[in-house]
Amino acid sequence: MTEFFWFGLVGLIAIVSAIFMLRSDNAVHSALFLIVTMACIAFLFLLLNAPFLAMIQITVYTGAIMVLFLFVIMLLGSERLQDNDPAQESQGKRRNRLFMTTGLVFLLLLVFGVALTNVNLDLATDTSPLPQLRVLNAAPDAGTVDVYANDQLVASGLAFNTTSSYVTLTPGDYTLKVQPAQGVAVTTPISVQRGQQETAVDYGNNRNLSVGLIADDDSTVNQDRSGRLKVFNAYTGADAVKLVDLGTSLSLTNAPVLIDTLKLGQSSDVIYETEGTVNWAFVDAANPQNAIYRVGNYNFQRDTSSAFVLTQERIQDGTQGGSLRALAIPLVSDAAPAFGGPKAIGLQLFTNYMLVFQLLAVLLLASMIGAIVLTHRQSKSATRKQTGRRVVSRPLVNVIASQVGHDVTDEGAGLPELEEPAAPVGK
């Protein structure tokens, strides 16, 4: 409701001051009314989730361009320039022009209106990117695995604790097949939609392999100075695990629970954590004093999406075949920058729109040179005028010399003999 109120108020101010701009006789007043309109549009940019554009609007438009306008108006002294000279234009011609312009503008509004009422602004076609899939091999005993979605190869020869790169799929249903180098393949049905990024995790051992899916979220982190965190449980040593925050005391007693009871093969809900160095521990849900794995001095960064995959690794400790130990694999990716913010605009500017950006830079340079050239000719003629004026203000001797016809600086030489003035007649 308040957004409607502000939109209505600011929009009205914008329209009214645009009308005043057209009605005003004084060009300086017109420029000031245009500044009001532009400030209103900057406010509307803020309402439209475009803070960067709002700032650009204020600094470039109202700050630079309008100051340039005011400067030129005052330089030319054209504030009071009569808009319509009655001597040049008859009243009937003037009325005719006004009539035709109003008609044209109404036609324009009609065309816009028809277009606006007929255009389909519903989100009919989904333009979000195609789904992507990658695989993390978290099965310590399965060796390398090959992964197929239907018949399409997603990853081959994927070793333990490695993640494949993303493979783009067409939206639809797939049968995901994980084939270990030695052992029994496992298949699982998955369905992928546009805009989704998934990580398939295979876990267990080569006789009993399982596959779970983690939805990767690269959308905006809406909380300031925080990152997104989720946990996938692939740890077979306990029924369920918890993630607790040890804090600075590094004590398991009364440690706050970040993610509660998470069963094997489950992916937790998303939680938001503040950036910084953290000490977390995965504990057995049945026995909270039993730490399975400690995430010590982990640097948790803001504006990221982190997924921890809790699994096991096999270590050689002298026993037959080695033993299993818990391992948490972090999958960290950057979250998308906030919509309309400077970071998002900059990212687009330096990737997809780099060429346009360069061309605009050249255009700006050309316009700068053009403006200089246009005014430079004028300054040359002004210099010529100045030399002309210097002829007038030359020293007095020169003025006299030009009037008597020759140089007067040489004393005595060639001076015309002045006749002795005649003595006044009588007294």
Next chain:
Amino acid sequence: MQVSTESYVMLSMVLFSLGVMGVLLKRNAILVFMSVELMLNAANLALAAFARHWGQEGGHLFVFFVITVAAAEVAVGLALIVAIFRSKKSINIDELHQMEG
């Protein structure tokens, strides 16, 4: 509940039409220029509204480019106006017909 895209486009439409009226009716070249700026601003508003509607940043980028081009245009245009004013002592667009065929 946010303000609909249609409302923004209607506002932009009205501002654009006011700009068109200014360009067609005004005789002062500086006021014609200011009306052109008003039209560009109206178009920018529509672009930003559509960018929000589709959730894509392309519209914001184009607003950025339009503002840049407007700055270049104003620099050259005002230099032209100053040059013309110095030679003809007038910026009434009806008196500027050197390029008439």
